[in-house]
Amino acid sequence: MSRPPSRIDSVIHAVRSRISSRLDGPGSRLPSVRAQATAMGVSVSTVVEAYERLAAEGVIAARAGSGFYVAGPAAPLALAEMEPRLDRAVDPLWISRQSLETPPGHLKPGCGWMPSDWLYHDGLRRGLRRMARADSAQLVDYAGPLGLPALRQTLQRRAATLGIDASMEQLLLAESGTHAVDLICRFLLKPGDCVLVDDPSYFNYHAMLKAHQVQAIGIPYTHTGPDLQVFASALQEHAPRLYITNAGLHNPTGAVLSATTAHRLLGLAEHSELIIIEDDIFADFELRPAPRLAALDGLSRVIHVGSFSKTISAASRCGYIAARPDWIEALTDLKLATSFGGGHLAAHLMQIALTDSGYRRHMQAVRTRLADARKHTLRQVQKLGITPWLQPDAGLFLWCQLPDGRDASAVARQCLREGVVVAPGNAFSQSQRAADYVRFNVSQCQDPKIWQVLGKALQQHS
Amino acid sequence: MSRPPSRIDSVIHAVRSRISSRLDGPGSRLPSVRAQATAMGVSVSTVVEAYERLAAEGVIAARAGSGFYVAGPAAPLALAEMEPRLDRAVDPLWISRQSLETPPGHLKPGCGWMPSDWLYHDGLRRGLRRMARADSAQLVDYAGPLGLPALRQTLQRRAATLGIDASMEQLLLAESGTHAVDLICRFLLKPGDCVLVDDPSYFNYHAMLKAHQVQAIGIPYTHTGPDLQVFASALQEHAPRLYITNAGLHNPTGAVLSATTAHRLLGLAEHSELIIIEDDIFADFELRPAPRLAALDGLSRVIHVGSFSKTISAASRCGYIAARPDWIEALTDLKLATSFGGGHLAAHLMQIALTDSGYRRHMQAVRTRLADARKHTLRQVQKLGITPWLQPDAGLFLWCQLPDGRDASAVARQCLREGVVVAPGNAFSQSQRAADYVRFNVSQCQDPKIWQVLGKALQQHS
Numbered sequence: 001m002s003r004p005p006s007r008i009d010s011v012i013h014a015v016r017s018r019i020s021s022r023l024d025g026p027g028s029r030l031p032s033v034r035a036q037a038t039a040m041g042v043s044v045s046t047v048v049e050a051y052e053r054l055a056a057e058g059v060i061a062a063r064a065g066s067g068f069y070v071a072g073p074a075a076p077l078a079l080a081e082m083e084p085r086l087d088r089a090v091d092p093l094w095i096s097r098q099s100l101e102t103p104p105g106h107l108k109p110g111c112g113w114m115p116s117d118w119l120y121h122d123g124l125r126r127g128l129r130r131m132a133r134a135d136s137a138q139l140v141d142y143a144g145p146l147g148l149p150a151l152r153q154t155l156q157r158r159a160a161t162l163g164i165d166a167s168m169e170q171l172l173l174a175e176s177g178t179h180a181v182d183l184i185c186r187f188l189l190k191p192g193d194c195v196l197v198d199d200p201s202y203f204n205y206h207a208m209l210k211a212h213q214v215q216a217i218g219i220p221y222t223h224t225g226p227d228l229q230v231f232a233s234a235l236q237e238h239a240p241r242l243y244i245t246n247a248g249l250h251n252p253t254g255a256v257l258s259a260t261t262a263h264r265l266l267g268l269a270e271h272s273e274l275i276i277i278e279d280d281i282f283a284d285f286e287l288r289p290a291p292r293l294a295a296l297d298g299l300s301r302v303i304h305v306g307s308f309s310k311t312i313s314a315a316s317r318c319g320y321i322a323a324r325p326d327w328i329e330a331l332t333d334l335k336l337a338t339s340f341g342g343g344h345l346a347a348h349l350m351q352i353a354l355t356d357s358g359y360r361r362h363m364q365a366v367r368t369r370l371a372d373a374r375k376h377t378l379r380q381v382q383k384l385g386i387t388p389w390l391q392p393d394a395g396l397f398l399w400c401q402l403p404d405g406r407d408a409s410a411v412a413r414q415c416l417r418e419g420v421v422v423a424p425g426n427a428f429s430q431s432q433r434a435a436d437y438v439r440f441n442v443s444q445c446q447d448p449k450i451w452q453v454l455g456k457a458l459q460q461h462s
Numbered sequence: 463m464s465r466p467p468s469r470i471d472s473v474i475h476a477v478r479s480r481i482s483s484r485l486d487g488p489g490s491r492l493p494s495v496r497a498q499a500t501a502m503g504v505s506v507s508t509v510v511e512a513y514e515r516l517a518a519e520g521v522i523a524a525r526a527g528s529g530f531y532v533a534g535p536a537a538p539l540a541l542a543e544m545e546p547r548l549d550r551a552v553d554p555l556w557i558s559r560q561s562l563e564t565p566p567g568h569l570k571p572g573c574g575w576m577p578s579d580w581l582y583h584d585g586l587r588r589g590l591r592r593m594a595r596a597d598s599a600q601l602v603d604y605a606g607p608l609g610l611p612a613l614r615q616t617l618q619r620r621a622a623t624l625g626i627d628a629s630m631e632q633l634l635l636a637e638s639g640t641h642a643v644d645l646i647c648r649f650l651l652k653p654g655d656c657v658l659v660d661d662p663s664y665f666n667y668h669a670m671l672k673a674h675q676v677q678a679i680g681i682p683y684t685h686t687g688p689d690l691q692v693f694a695s696a697l698q699e700h701a702p703r704l705y706i707t708n709a710g711l712h713n714p715t716g717a718v719l720s721a722t723t724a725h726r727l728l729g730l731a732e733h734s735e736l737i738i739i740e741d742d743i744f745a746d747f748e749l750r751p752a753p754r755l756a757a758l759d760g761l762s763r764v765i766h767v768g769s770f771s772k773t774i775s776a777a778s779r780c781g782y783i784a785a786r787p788d789w790i791e792a793l794t795d796l797k798l799a800t801s802f803g804g805g806h807l808a809a810h811l812m813q814i815a816l817t818d819s820g821y822r823r824h825m826q827a828v829r830t831r832l833a834d835a836r837k838h839t840l841r842q843v844q845k846l847g848i849t850p851w852l853q854p855d856a857g858l859f860l861w862c863q864l865p866d867g868r869d870a871s872a873v874a875r876q877c878l879r880e881g882v883v884v885a886p887g888n889a890f891s892q893s894q895r896a897a898d899y900v901r902f903n904v905s906q907c908q909d910p911k912i913w914q915v916l917g918k919a920l921q922q923h924s
Contacts, residue, residue: 016631016787019788019791057762057786057787057788058762058786058788059786059787059788071788092799093795093798093799096607096798096802097607097798100604100605100606100607100798100803101606101607113604116597116598116599116601116602116603117598119598119601119602120602121598121601121602124601124602125594125595125601128590128591128593128594128601129590129591129594131590132587132590132591132594133587135578136578136579136581136583137578138777139578139581139583139586139587139590139775139777139778140578140581140582140583140586140774140775140776140777141578141776141777142562142575142771142776142777143562143777144562144563145558145559145562145563169478175637175641175801175805176801176802178800178801178802179637179800179801182800182801186673191653204798204799204802207795207798207799208799208800210799211648211796211799211800300519300520309604309803312602313601313602313807314602314603314604314803314806315600315601315602315603315604315605315805315806315807315810316601316805316806316807316808317803317804317805324519324520324521325478325519325521326481326519326520326521326533329481333555333669334673336555336558336559336562336666336669337554337555337666337669337670337672337673338640338641338644338670338673339637339638339640339641339644340558340638340640340666341562341776341779342779343637343777343778343779343805343808344776344777344778345775345777345778345808345811346778346805346807346808348777349807
């Protein structure tokens, strides 16, 4: 297994990379044997052998007389193949991969999380040391079906400060915030259902809804929440089962639901039997809490979810769901059936971190640091003629319009070539109406190289 | 929130418990207000108020002139409601909950894992101390799409010792072994598909397949693997998409696939385009490795999965998938869409534990301890006239037949009342043909009380 890679391996690797980077989708024709051999400076027989091995694995297939093609989708749920291909730069999965696989040294103003030294590593270290001395059972046993009671109690208190009254039986731990939303989607949706999302909204919702084979409808987001007129028409026209949104700070815009919009929105939902998932992952970034739909609604049709990946750690993941008791009951069954007991250790670490006296100070410092970074980023983008859609007073994001209708995907591709990961607007937009927008994460915008590379890309695509 | 529970709360709690313990399913009529008041020694108005609050929450519903009923299923995927109710004692979700929620002091010869002091808590403690000194990035950052490279390398070496040749691009980390199997099912199956399972087999497969709305067909398991004649007919008759089985030690029987059966089974699969998931969760319990289907097949149609919940820790969960590269590619997309980055910290801890020189010694000690516990358990069951179906030389389980066709569900219910959790055979049997079988976990069979309670229950149900 440790033999040095042969020439055949190099060809195999090259073909695989093109497929995995989505440069070659299913059905695309591979370069001819001769062309590949010339391009890679290897013999024809090397390429023949490489293609044959890939064909034996089913990665590519030969068609008599016409060469080799990338094999078709292996299964109904090959996400990448489920709908006409988006521009690669706005494919949500491609963006996730770019952010998660960034080579060292790349800058990522487009990614969705803070640099690692901004997170609560000190608290986590303390937690790890404490857990190293804990009872064996805490280190090795499965959690109960609902998850660690002490953490659920902490979450109950935190919810209460937002006006959300949840009993202990209404709180279920999940593996992560994403897992929480996915579990609820599995519980509520069937293929072909219709789901409302904000437009723009967190791009991974789009990928997840695609996995559930449901139709997502984007509702334009305003400075005070979704556009209620469009929302009401969508209820009429599509009879959606679910609406997924952020609680508090909205991703990617940084806007916040106003009390009036919240009340009217909930009224519309009640009238149409619409269920709402409110994803509260940015709660601890707020300077003052915005209204929560779950609070107004009393956890009747609103399901409240959250996690600590953005504030404490994304390496020790733990999410939660607050909902009506009978739904929690069914969600617990579904969690057991599909992931059995949860990660108890991660729950212990989150419980220690959240109740650590340092956590409040940590988040205070983060909020101050973000305020400075936001000012800095605003100055830089404005110098380049980029206009913020809103100047939020909290959170990670600035949602910005490029000058003169520049194509953000083209700009993002150009920046990536120079080692800067930019998040183009249409990755967030169900309707693909944000072609000249980008999302900046102000905590990842410190390096001056970002503005040089971006400035150059803007010039090239003017 | 810390007020003492009122009488109204007690009534609410009593109703909720009956619903959550499945004593009252959807549509069941609640006791009348008067009957409930008398039964609980509270006033009629207390019960009225409690019922009204539960009705406001949607947990129960009033029907004019006929009282209160448990509300119907909230959603298509309320697992508990998806098919005719099984006897509660063999409902897989009920068994999972019993094992996970066992009150302190209960004994659980029926559960699927070892006591906490048998697991690798020492290794985990060392890992936690080491991680407390790690780089911040390791403590707080998301993992890359495939998961921690160092752990995937370790898994690659471990796979090689079983004859499974997997490249690094063929190894994907998941949140747990269960998550791994679930992810593959999401990738491969659509509602209505047909899936083969061993009969008997791990009960949570049944719950999971129910969640996928597919039809499970049980294939009788023999001392050397599935009954190939029945297997071949099932391929003809049902054209199943998938077969899920254990690699190595089979749960619940402790039997092991013979080389001959493995080869013939794979031949049948190749002929019918059947895909196979081989769940290798008990690998480190084997005294000598049984043949792996993934090794024979070269990871073409066989997907190999595993985790360390049974050997190292179930609190810090981490599973993996080895499969052909294009499937790993699609599974990675699906993992990102539905759970985003994985639990990096858990992966680090597993990597530390697996490469710790103490791990080999730990598992040696566990295997010796299990051999003693197996002898002890065999003596005890035989004293009660219980017959082992097989006397395995490794693993946790003994699959045993009760004397004279005793009903294992009735025996299990009786034992539970006396604080002993027994696993009745039909929980493992798709065909419900194991009514007089039980599964013993020899590591949980030390306490003499188990045999007293079980002996008494056998007498009562003779």
